[in-house]
Amino acid sequence: MAENIxxxxxxxxxxxxxxxxxYVLAEFWAEWCTPCRMVxxxxxxVAEQYSGKINVAKVDIDEQQELAIRYGIQTIPTIIFxxxxxxASKEIGVKPLASFARMIDSNIA
Amino acid sequence: xxxxxxxxxxxAGPAGLSAAVNAxxxxxxxxIFSNKENNLSKAERVDNHLGFYHASGKELMDKFKxxxxxxxxxxxxxxxxxxxxxxxxxxxxxxxxxFESKKVILAMGITKVKELPGEGRLLGNGxxxxxxxxxxxxxxxxxxxxxxxxxxxxxxxxxxxxxxxVTFISKKPKQENLSNDIKFIEGTITEIIGENTVEAVNTGNxxxxxxxxxxxxxxxxxxxLIDGLELDGNFINTNKxxxxxxxxxxxxxxITGKPLQLSKAIGEGLIAAQHAALQIDKKENLNGRKY
Numbered sequence: 001m002a003e004n005i006x007x008x009x010x011x012x013x014x015x016x017x018x019x020x021x022x023y024v025l026a027e028f029w030a031e032w033c034t035p036c037r038m039v040x041x042x043x044x045x046v047a048e049q050y051s052g053k054i055n056v057a058k059v060d061i062d063e064q065q066e067l068a069i070r071y072g073i074q075t076i077p078t079i080i081f082x083x084x085x086x087x088a089s090k091e092i093g094v095k096p097l098a099s100f101a102r103m104i105d106s107n108i109a
Numbered sequence: 110x111x112x113x114x115x116x117x118x119x120x121a122g123p124a125g126l127s128a129a130v131n132a133x134x135x136x137x138x139x140x141i142f143s144n145k146e147n148n149l150s151k152a153e154r155v156d157n158h159l160g161f162y163h164a165s166g167k168e169l170m171d172k173f174k175x176x177x178x179x180x181x182x183x184x185x186x187x188x189x190x191x192x193x194x195x196x197x198x199x200x201x202x203x204x205x206x207x208f209e210s211k212k213v214i215l216a217m218g219i220t221k222v223k224e225l226p227g228e229g230r231l232l233g234n235g236x237x238x239x240x241x242x243x244x245x246x247x248x249x250x251x252x253x254x255x256x257x258x259x260x261x262x263x264x265x266x267x268x269x270x271x272x273x274x275v276t277f278i279s280k281k282p283k284q285e286n287l288s289n290d291i292k293f294i295e296g297t298i299t300e301i302i303g304e305n306t307v308e309a310v311n312t313g314n315x316x317x318x319x320x321x322x323x324x325x326x327x328x329x330x331x332x333x334l335i336d337g338l339e340l341d342g343n344f345i346n347t348n349k350x351x352x353x354x355x356x357x358x359x360x361x362x363x364i365t366g367k368p369l370q371l372s373k374a375i376g377e378g379l380i381a382a383q384h385a386a387l388q389i390d391k392k393e394n395l396n397g398r399k400y
Contacts, residue, residue: 034205035242038193061246074306074321075233075243092233094191094202095336 002047005056011066014057023054023108024082025100028073030062035094036077043079046100054104083107114138116385117201117210121184122147123371124362125216126173127378129182135386140210141177142187142203144260145327147218148363149371158371169371188258188328189217190239192335194355205241212385215345215353215360216378217328219369227301228324235307235321238329240264243321248272252321253310255298256280261325262287268323276317298322331364341366351381359385 008014008026018024027043029036047056061068061076071080071087080090081103088107091099116132118125121143132139149155152166161169177184187203192213201208228236237243240254241264249272254265256279266288269275276292277283283293300311301322309318331338331345339346339354344366351359361377363369 030245032245033242034202034207035191035239037207038191038200038202041195042193072306074235074246075237076246078233093336094193096194097196099336 002044002051002056004051004054005044005047005058008057008059008064008067011064014059014064014067017055017057018082018085021055022084023104024057025050025054025104026057026059026080026082028059028061028068028071028078028080029076030060033076038094039077039079042095042097042100045097046104049097049101050104053108079103081107113198113209113211114140115210115389116140116212116214116382117199117208118142118214118216119189119201120147120216120218120362120364121174121177122216122218122362122374123149123170123173124218124364124374124378124381125214126177126182127375128214128216128359128361128382129177129378130180131379131382132386133180133182135383135390137382137386137389139182140185140208141182142185142189144186144188144258155371189334190242190329192358194335194358199357202239202242205239211389212357212359214351214378214381214385215331215334215358215364216362216374216381217331218363219343224330225298225301225324227303231301231303231307231322232333234305235303235319236301237321237323238325238333240268240323240325243323244268244271244273247321250274250320251276251318252323253278253298253317253319254323254325256325258325258327264323264325265291273321276319278312278317349380350384351377352384357385357388 059067078092081088089103115137116139118128118141121141129139129141149166150170191202193200199210199213251274253276262284265275265277269288269291278294296312298310299313302309309316345360345364347360347365351361353360359381361381362374
């Protein structure tokens with residue numbers, strides 16, 4: 001796993017992460033979700049490609065229900081980009097690398 | 110996830126089977142998925158397919174299937190839900206199971222998928238096309254399953270079994286297979302209502318409150334199947350090799366547009382499969398390994 005990917009174990013940990021890092025891409029997923037398994041390697045690549053620029057959080061919605069409710073996760077995978085601790089943009093479902101790159105580029109310019 | 114195959118073909122009508130036969134002829138491994146009766150088998154008479162004057166669609170389709178079977182091509186039951194291009198390969202989600210291939214050929218025929226008001230806007234916010242993918246998110250909540258395919262009852266039973274409170278709505282009378290715990294309504298849906306998430310559906314004469322709507326059709330519309338696919342109306346755009354704007358992804362048959370004819374579908378299946386096979390060979394020769 002790329003160095004800038006962090007598995008979130010608590011709400012506090014997530015809040016600290018988006019507070020301490022200017023750009024965070026958070027992937028909301030779950031073990032049983034097939035489309036999430038498709039997106040996982042794409043998120044890995046995104047993390048590598050933007051290493052040093054953004055941080056990536058993986059949030060298991062079964063473990064972190066509070067976060068899932070807070071961000072109104074209704075389908076997974078949902079990928080949310082946070083800028084300076086705030087929601088900036090999101091992508092839902094199975095998307096290729098270019099879609100995530102576009103979302104990130106338009107927010108970190 | 111199994112081994113990576115050379116070519117995954119979605120659809121087992123004339124275009125899909127022609128692609129499969131030609132891919133196998135070129136020494137490629139294929140998996141071919143289908144989940145519906147194709148349009149050809151419903152044709153009463155076909156008079157313009159060379160060499161088969163006065164044949165019925167069903168006769169022709171049976172012959173095509175026989176041909177494929179004789180070449181050890183096994184048609185697997187399943188509907189593609191998403192396709193993800195990864196550059197050198199593809200991941201294909203078929204009913205919640207992931208398959209990987211080097212190339213993909215779309216040959217699902219024309220998909221008469223008419224989007225309901227509210228559907229596109231609320232997709233991912235209560236509207237779902239895949240019970241096994243999103244079902245767990247609605248445990249303890251109300252979900253409506255709209256029956257539009259022969260397997261919809263199975264998905265409804267699955268949702269109920271994991272703790273979703275399911276209502277099944279169908280034009281047809283209640284099927285025996287549907288679990289008795291599921292509420293059944295005979296009817297249809299005309300609109301999905303909700304501001305940011307699904308709140309209710311309109312059945313034409315009633316509003317039913319619900320947290321989710323599972324739209325289980327026979328096919329997923331091409332635009333929802335793969336992100337960024339270039340379309341022309343309801344049809345998929347291709348070049349002369351039947352390749353779409355996404356490298357390695359091909360389309361053949363009725364799905365690429367008019368004329369919606371058997372001979373054209375068979376020809377396009379052949380072109381797509383041969384080009385896909387050639388690209389695989391070229392790449393593998395460059396990599397210095399051949400099998």
